[in-house]
Amino acid sequence: MRVRLLYFAAVRDLAGIAEEACDVPEGLDVAALARWLEARHEPLAGRLSHVRFARNAVFASDEARLEEGDEIAVLPPVSGG
Helix, strand or coil, rough: EEEEECCHHHHHHHHCCCCEEEEECCEEHHHHHHHHHHHHCCHHHEEEEECCEECCEEEECCCCEECCCEEEEEHHHHCCC
């Protein structure tokens, strides 16, 4: 199943890319995608537990199932005031 991944801020720096189109295993949910990404991009290993994922521009829960053609944004925590 093909999805488009968008990486932002520190996650982009760690992954070394801003976006990519990937073939991911069928039936992944957001939590499984996080584990898959940590295995795919070694610098991300152990660092995605505090990020938020958005599926098609809407924040997604860990249980949200991915579908063919989804656009997934990986958003690190934001601080500031």
